[in-house]
Amino acid sequence: MLKTKELTHNHLISQMEGNIVSDMDGETVMLSIHNGKYYNLGALGGVIWELIKDSISLEELVTTLQSQYDVEQTKCEEQVHAFLNQLLEEGLIKIEA
Template sequence: MIKNKRVTKNHLYSQSPGNIVSDMDGEKVMLSVQKGKYYNLGELGGEIWDLMKEPITIHELVTTLQSQYDVAQAECEEQVKDFINQLLEQGLVKIEDRINS
């Protein structure tokens, strides 16, 4: 696992284990059992969270979201990176080297 928590296109991102996620009125909320904290992921954040059940790249996330929403690639990529950075800071996401970079 990578210690440097910088979001790049050359890494895979996936959910860290030990979190309980529930759907409340169309938004995802998460309880981090390890930290004992609740997080509101929102609707779009919940969608990103669901996509990270299996390791996924930023490019794959952005491509999937762009197929569902009318958003420019640069803006989508920036928002996805910001969201993942927040998850990384809280220890909610794992980051791995891409095997075939």
């Protein structure tokens, strides 16, 4: 499985199927059908989750987030990388070259 260190700007990120997602007071919560776990993605995690509904490159994801939020590119990349790594470890997203 792809690890964060190997994740590049050109990789395509998308949601894995089999998750039930809902909004609870502005935060995105999710139940994975595959592992039976609940996840609270939070408000910003919910935005990222929506953006990866269809395949999107890491570069495009970061650019989109920067256009919506006041955050410098390096910090945005680091935080998005960390978040995607957590989703990847839980088997909630797929990464394609």
